[in-house]
Amino acid sequence: MKESYDNKDTLITLYKEGSDSYTKISFPIRYGVYSEIRTRDAVLHFNLNHEIVRAVGRTRQWIHPNEWLKHTRGDDWVYYSNGGYAGVFEATGEYYLPNLQYPTNAIIGGKPFKEPAVKRLTQGWHQRLLGIRQSVNGVPSPVGRFLDQACANTPEILGQRARQLFEISGGRVTVMPPDARHVDYDIIPLTISQGCLYKCRFCRIKTDLPFALKTKDEITEQILALKQLYNKDIANYNSVFLGEHDALAAGRELIVFAAEQSLALLGLDRANLGGSNLFLFGSVDSLLNADPDLFDRLNRLFSHTYINIGLESADQETLDKLGKPITVAQVEQTFKTIQTINDKYPNIEITCNFIMDESLPKGHYPSFLRLVRENFSHAKPKGTVYLSPLAINQPSREMVFKFNHLKCLSRLPTFLYIIQRL
Ligand code: SF4
Structure with missing residues (x-):
């Protein structure tokens, strides 16, 4: 079931179909099925539980239009940078380098989490989502339900689910x-x-x-x-x-x-x-x-x-x-x-x-x-x-x-x- 909503500021598309296979390719590729909210200054992606999984800035301050943030099951944000492509691929076998927020043994990579545009998304995505929910009127009911559920999946709830995952394992x-x-x-x-x-x-x-x-x-x-x-x-x-x-x-x-x-x-x-x-x-x-x-x-x-x-x-x-x-x-x-x-x-x-x-x-x-x-x-x-x-x-x-x-x-x-x- 595909549903969408579009006004001049916000485009919401439910259940977009990404690639059905993992591929090594030099432009950003999304996998599986996800829902998307696209505004003038950001793109947010949500999984099938309507939990945030990705965020990309669209302002001039965003480091590079092909780079993105991923939110993991363990409740971490990871910034994927292209690092000029050739060096990253040679070093890691992948076109994009995961930059992490915690200490690691990487010998390449930058400090994207210090960038204000990146901080604004990792720290403010949910506030932004609440704003979007309030600003859109007359959305089809599947889109409304999606927004309500996405808003209900707060950073605290996602943190709790990560802890549940650790407990199970x-x-x-x-x-x-x-x-x-x-x-x-x-x-x-x-x-x-x-x-x-x-x-x-x-x-x-x-x-x-x-x-x-x-x-x-x-x-x-x-x-x-x-x-x-x-x-x-x-x-x-x-x-x-x-x-x-x-x-x-x-x-x-x-x-x-x-x-x-x-x-x-x-x-x-x-x-x-x-x-x-x-x-x-x-x-x-x-x-x-x-x-x-x-x-x-x-x-x-x-x-x-x-x-x-x-x-x-x-x-x-x-x-x-x-x-x-x-x-x-x-x-x-x-x-x-x-x-x-x-x-x-x-x-x-x-x-x-x-x-x-x-x-x-x-x-x-x-x-x-x-x-x-x-x-x-x-x-x-x-x-x-x-x-x-x-x-x-x-x-x-x-x-x-x-x-x-x-x-x-x-x-x-x-x-x-x-x-x-x-
Ligand atoms: S996990 Fe165990 S076997 Fe592996 S490096 Fe660490 S101590 Fe050694």
Whole structure:
């Protein structure tokens, strides 16, 4: 049902159809079905629950007409900047760079949240919406209902829904897998295990709790609660993230159960977006010990499964310095296994992370290049390697230069991993 309203100042269009597939393209693209309010100085987008999801300024003070603000399920605002296109795409694999309001390890990007035009929207969108509601007369009733509901979804309510989401998942997703960029980070978080196997010294996101599995009943309960919380907007999601930090260690049975239940109960493969995607983190041990049948099953279940493994370094001195309790031999064996799985399964991509920092032992980068360059006679399109800067809030030209140098030499797709929460 399409409904709209137009006076000379305000155009409201309900249920606009955006793209039905995630695409990498150099102009702004909107996904799924959403409603739009367009005024002389701003565009606001709302999801199928009439919660705000995007805002774009239309005044001369707005930084760039192709840039926008996204409001996330975790109640964050993220500013997408084009950063001059070429540099951003080379560094991240995406045409737009997410700029975050909280400390992160990005080494590129600006400070858009300091711009008055950006602040006016993040802080004043709801006041603006109330003004629009009062100023429009004689709107068709579906448009009136939409406006009432959108006004009722106040910043406080959206904050409460974010907290409900964290409660359902047993905590906030403090870091999303880097591969979630392929679906613009629009993932439904489903916790099937908590904690991780290693408790590495360098890691800022680890919990002290021992690695523990959720039961099947707990997983089903979570899925049903998520379905209720996402409500009508569930139709705009085709991707699930199995948390927490090492869901691969949960084993074949629990992973396949969670995957099948999410497809069936959340309808991921019947969404407004084509295909279905599964994301999870794994570790050296969980990958080396994984039942091969797991990959056969996942390859059939989802259009794409992305498993991200933290290798960090192929240099023992660096691993020891990081306090990562694994050996170089394990890292090399895991890297080999990753290539084998990537070659065998068309619908599965295993990606891995290595760290970057100015203070690492001198063996770190040569050992990295031995893996990602010397192991291959030619460039491969699959098996992305992410470089994750250790330092937080320290944009650095030297690190960008270092990254570009490593990327040029790598024979695997190589990008920066920008730590982003849900
Ligand atoms: S890097 Fe991964 S394995 Fe190590 S402590 Fe952090 S979450 Fe755990």
